[in-house]
Amino acid sequence: MDAHDPTEEEAGVVVGLAHRLLSHELSQNDVDVVHRQLGRFPRGMLAVGARCVCGRPVAVITRPLLPGGIPFPTTCYLTGPSAVKAASHREAAGDMRELTTRLETDEDLRVGYERADRLYKAFRHEIALMVGDGEDHVAAVSAGGMPTRVKCFMLWWPRVW
Numbered sequence: 715m716d717a718h719d720p721t722e723e724e725a726g727v728v729v730g731l732a733h734r735l736l737s738h739e740l741s742q743n744d745v746d747v748v749h750r751q752l753g754r755f756p757r758g759m760l761a762v763g764a765r766c767v768c769g770r771p772v773a774v775i776t777r778p779l780l781p782g783g784i785p786f787p788t789t790c791y792l793t794g795p796s797a798v799k800a801a802s803h804r805e806a807a808g809d810m811r812e813l814t815t816r817l818e819t820d821e822d823l824r825v826g827y828e829r830a831d832r833l834y835k836a837f838r839h840e841i842a843l844m845v846g847d848g849e850d851h852v853a854a855v856s857a858g859g860m861p862t863r864v865k866c867f868m869l870w871w872p873r874v875w
Contacts, residue, residue, distance in 0.1 A: 732840040
């Protein structure tokens with residue numbers, strides 16, 4: 715195992731999470747709600763990753779390859795309007811820039827962020843295997859600026875929920 719691979723325990727958690735999320739059948743109602751939230755059809759949507767207290771989708775899981783074989787690195791992203799608005803406000807306030815700067819000086823933050831990158835790639839890999847998307851594009855591709863910068867809170871918040 716190299717430093718970029720998840721530990722056995724981490725791999726077990728990632729596999730369990732992927733299987734749990736994809737074990738719930740995606741309803742047409744959820745697809746319709748997300749369509750309205752995004753203002754477009756949710757291409758490649760596989761599952762609802764999180765719901766608000768009223769039960770509507772707030773974050774979704776998307777397959778690693780979109781129709782036509784187009785790689786899509788944003789496996790988890792926010793769709794709920796209130797959550798998107800809150801993330802956008804944090805982005806506008808400069809939080810991403812601040813966190814990117816802290817990655818250079820805060821060893822604990824950097825190590826945690828690198829671990830998050832490792833787990834995200836493992837999660838995408840497991841999703842790719844589960845849906846038959848192939849995995850060549852998954853290992854080297856991360857999202858949201860990982861692992862050296864913070865780029866997109868709408869990508870990050872679904873991961874910490």
